[in-house]
Amino acid sequence: MKKLNIGMIGYGFMGKAHTNGYSQAPHFFPCEVKPVLKAVCARNAEKAQAFADTWGYESIETDWRELLKRDDIDAVDICVPNNLHKEISIAAAEAGKMILCEKPLAMNQAEGEEMCAAVEKAGVKNMVWYNYRRVPAVTLAKQLIDEGRLGQIFHYRANFLQDWTINADVPQGGAATWRLDAEAAGSGVTGDLLAHCIDTALWLNGGIKDVSAVTETFVKERTHAETGQKMPVKIDDACAFHCHFDNGSLGLFESTRYARGHKALYTLEINGEHASIRWDLHDCHRLEYFDHADDSIVRGWRSIHVSDGDQPYMGNWWVPGLQIGYEHSFIHQVADFLKSVETGEDMHPNFRDALETQKVCDAVLDSADQRCWKDV
Numbered sequence: 001m002k003k004l005n006i007g008m009i010g011y012g013f014m015g016k017a018h019t020n021g022y023s024q025a026p027h028f029f030p031c032e033v034k035p036v037l038k039a040v041c042a043r044n045a046e047k048a049q050a051f052a053d054t055w056g057y058e059s060i061e062t063d064w065r066e067l068l069k070r071d072d073i074d075a076v077d078i079c080v081p082n083n084l085h086k087e088i089s090i091a092a093a094e095a096g097k098m099i100l101c102e103k104p105l106a107m108n109q110a111e112g113e114e115m116c117a118a119v120e121k122a123g124v125k126n127m128v129w130y131n132y133r134r135v136p137a138v139t140l141a142k143q144l145i146d147e148g149r150l151g152q153i154f155h156y157r158a159n160f161l162q163d164w165t166i167n168a169d170v171p172q173g174g175a176a177t178w179r180l181d182a183e184a185a186g187s188g189v190t191g192d193l194l195a196h197c198i199d200t201a202l203w204l205n206g207g208i209k210d211v212s213a214v215t216e217t218f219v220k221e222r223t224h225a226e227t228g229q230k231m232p233v234k235i236d237d238a239c240a241f242h243c244h245f246d247n248g249s250l251g252l253f254e255s256t257r258y259a260r261g262h263k264a265l266y267t268l269e270i271n272g273e274h275a276s277i278r279w280d281l282h283d284c285h286r287l288e289y290f291d292h293a294d295d296s297i298v299r300g301w302r303s304i305h306v307s308d309g310d311q312p313y314m315g316n317w318w319v320p321g322l323q324i325g326y327e328h329s330f331i332h333q334v335a336d337f338l339k340s341v342e343t344g345e346d347m348h349p350n351f352r353d354a355l356e357t358q359k360v361c362d363a364v365l366d367s368a369d370q371r372c373w374k375d376v
């Protein structure tokens with residue numbers, strides 16, 4: 001059994017989701033490589049220690065540079081705001097560490113390119129946490145498409161809708177609300193939410209050629225959580241774009257944090273020549289499937305309850321009929337990463353894959369800004 005010592009940088013919502021993945025994966029997905037929760041790193045020592053105690057890390061650091069100097073750390077997990085991804089990733093690559101980076105890869109394409117160059121030069125294993133690929137129903141969609149069951153694809157549609165920033169009193173900046181601060185996040189819903197939709201789309205339906213987008217910022221000024229100052233809001237609160245895929249299909253994407261009533265409604269639908277599929281994060285274990293080849297008297301949308309041992313990842317879980325949820329997408333990503341360390345095979349999405357998503361995000365924001373179509 002080979003140990004893989006993890007150094008976690010950051011301990012927010014994603015720090016928990018990833019740590020849960022490291023803890024659970026070995027129970028359900030046996031592998032010769034076993035993660036060890038070696039250290040968690042955060043500026044505040046007291047909070048870092050509390051996190052270490054709760055989640056089982058052996059030690060703490062308060063400076064990520066010190067973490068990177070440690071010989072007993074094999075892989076670093078970057079769970080801090082987007083504006084720190086580049087610096088930490090490049091330093092980690094130079095220190096010879098494997099890197100598991102939170103999405104989006106970077107603040108923009110230029111940063112992403114530097115990051116790719118650094119990990120490729122150092123030859124370190126790398127991946128980005130686009131976790132929705134590993135929801136079993138979404139992985140099953142990939143399998144059905146790759147088997148050719150949908151035939152030629154005509155349409156790809158995706159939404160990611162939330163409502164948590166409607167209130168103008170929500171601050172920007174700070175530990176909890178950095179996603180609203182352009183300095184820390186780079187963009188708003190485009191990098192935070194549409195990036196997920198784009199990653200899944202590129203994986204399921206191939207490359208995007210060009211885009212035409214609109215964005216809106218509904219609340220123009222917010223108080224900064226740390227300074228208490230009113231500041232202009234520079235992120236996109238909502239974004240919609242349409243696009244052409246390389247395979248000739250049309251794409252339609254929408255994301256907002258102003259869809260009252262929707263908390264995290266990620267939906268996608270793909271319409272092909274022979275069949276269509278539909279998926280909804282709020283019912284994440286189900287894949288809706290319509291097959292035109294079905295006998296006409298029973299033809300219709302079927303709802304596949306993805307819980308059978310023959311379906312992706314499910315052979316390692318309970319018995320057929322008993323479903324799993326959101327956190328399992330992270331467990332699966334850890335399990336696949338550990339397997340790729342064991343076998344030496346490539347892990348996806350890696351930095352290079354995530355750079356493709358970053359390019360689409362940049363083209364979307366440029367298109368909205370310049371009010372014109374943009375090539376990716």
Ligand code: SOE
Nearest residue numbers: 013103162179192193196264
């Ligand atoms: C934002 O609210 C957020 O937590 C994103 O940052 C995650 O990536 C997404 O999966 C859920 O929503």
